[in-house]
Amino acid sequence: MNRRTPPDPSRRSERSRRAILDAALELVAETGYAKLTIEAIAARAGVGKQTIYRWWPSKAAVLFEATVLDRAGGEALDPAAVELPDTGDLEADLKTVLRATVDELNDARLNEPMRALTAETVNDEAFGTAFTEKVLEPQLQAYVRRLRAAQEAGQLDPGVDPRTALELLVGPLFHRWHNRTLPLTHAYADAIVDLALRGLTPRP
Amino acid sequence: MNRRTPPDPSRRSERSRRAILDAALELVAETGYAKLTIEAIAARAGVGKQTIYRWWPSKAAVLFEATVLDRAGGEALDPAAVELPDTGDLEADLKTVLRATVDELNDARLNEPMRALTAETVNDEAFGTAFTEKVLEPQLQAYVRRLRAAQEAGQLDPGVDPRTALELLVGPLFHRWHNRTLPLTHAYADAIVDLALRGLTPRP
Structure with a gap:
């Protein structure tokens, strides 16, 4: 024995x-x-x-823990641990990140719990505010850091506010997921990055 | 008598x-x-x-009827009846529309029912799909028509797909409302229009 x-x-x-x-x-x-x-x-x-x-x-x-926190190893998200890739190519890095987001939003196993959580965050102000502060905003701040680095590298207009600019990247994906308007594909992720970077009006 | x-x-x-x-x-x-x-x-x-x-x-x-349909006079939304302003100035017209959207999202009387509806559309696929088809998509098609007119007027890049482009305008507002990240103001609406039209990268 x-x-x-x-x-x-x-x-x-x-x-x-x-x-x-x-x-x-x-x-x-x-x-x-x-x-x-x-x-x-x-x-x-x-x-x-x-x-x-x-x-x-x-x-x-x-x-909330099963779908979000647990993927960060069961720990509360450490803001410094959430980083976007930085290969020096802003467009390529944003496409990598937005394609990965598309894959997550299309993941059948995560879809139902993510929708349940989303409904809770919309409806329950206290829960929603805590979720935004502890989970969402640290991820958005990773976009801010990546966009600031791009400004320093001359790849992003220095007059642009990164905290506002990032919403042009993430807002469309969640709008489409949430409302089930049209399919979420890698081509769509790429198109959003292209439009956000180059803008809708003609370039001279 | x-x-x-x-x-x-x-x-x-x-x-x-x-x-x-x-x-x-x-x-x-x-x-x-x-x-x-x-x-x-x-x-x-x-x-x-x-x-x-x-x-x-x-x-x-x-x-759903009290908050959305009823504002169209109690009728189901007639796609042709939903039109964005067209003064010939795309930037000004989009700012008018996005400022009005901000005002609606900030309307205390509408906030609770809109959040309840949003939670239902996220969670209930049948209800959400019907809502998108009957209410949301007709409104988005009004953006498509306005952006097409701008393309014909040379104010929008002819290579841009209007159905995708409009999500850069509406996605950020709803992301901010939904997640309660930062205040929804007219200045924010203007900033989103400016960023979407001119893009994030430096113009030569």
């Missing part, structure tokens, strides 16, 4: 955390957000309801 | 319709969308529940 070591509580916690997040993602894909309950997540994950409530205040918070 | 004329059924219907829409707007502002019920709307409007269900399938549909 091997000597048993006592279970590592942090490892056990991480296993439960992972099981809860996976259960939430599975269930929301199966039943939709409206029918998702903490009870069902607990049952699927094999934990008690109280375990979930100890860590998260709501089903929205569980999905 | 005056001779009584029989009540005009269409006028009576319009009175009930108006009372129901007003009740829905008042209640959603008072209690929020989650607590809004058809029963409460009926009680406030002084009509029976069945009157509401005869005309609308859900509370989302009532609000």
Whole structure:
């Protein structure tokens, strides 16, 4: 018989955390957000309801971690850790990033939880404000840093405010995803970058 | 005694319709969308529940009409009736339209129902697709027509696809409204028009 070591509580916690997040993602894909309950997540994950409530205040918070935070390794997003590529070619880097965003928005496994989260952020001001501050704005600030670097390299008009300019890049993608107007493709991501960089009016 | 004329059924219907829409707007502002019920709307409007269900399938549909359709006179949006101004000055016309959109998004009376509707369109694919087809896309096609006219007038690059280009104008405003990142102002609307028309990269 091997000597048993006592279970590592942090490892056990991480296993439960992972099981809860996976259960939430599975269930929301199966039943939709409206029918998702903490009870069902607990049952699927094999934990008690109280375990979930100890860590998260709501089903929205569980999905928030499962879809967004967890992809940053389970940590709250560290603003400095979110960086856009900088190869020195602004156009190419923005196309890389916007194509990756298109892929995420088209990911069937993420679609339902992202829509549920989006509905919560629209409707619930406190939750939405926290989401924007902790998750969205750090990502937008990565655009600001990349656009500032492009200004220093002479690739971006020095009179342009990067914080406003980035919305021309991300706004269209989310508008199309959100409203299901037309397909989200890599060609579309490229077109948005081209239009944003070169503008709509004729160049002399 | 005056001779009584029989009540005009269409006028009576319009009175009930108006009372129901007003009740829905008042209640959603008072209690929020989650607590809004058809029963409460009926009680406030002084009509029976069945009157509401005869005309609308859900509370989302009532609000949809109260916030969007009703502003077009209670009719479904006629695509040809939605037109952007055309003074011959593309920049000025777009600033007029985007400033008006900012005013709508900042309208406290419309904010709660618009957020409720937005959450429904994000989450409910059937409702969202119908909303996009019947309400959103006709408005976007008005942008397409205005941008095409600008192309004919030499004010817009002939190589630009108007259906894609318009998303650079509307996407940023809704991104900011939706995520509550920064204030929606007329100066912001103007900045978006300027950036979209002239582009982010330096002009020679």
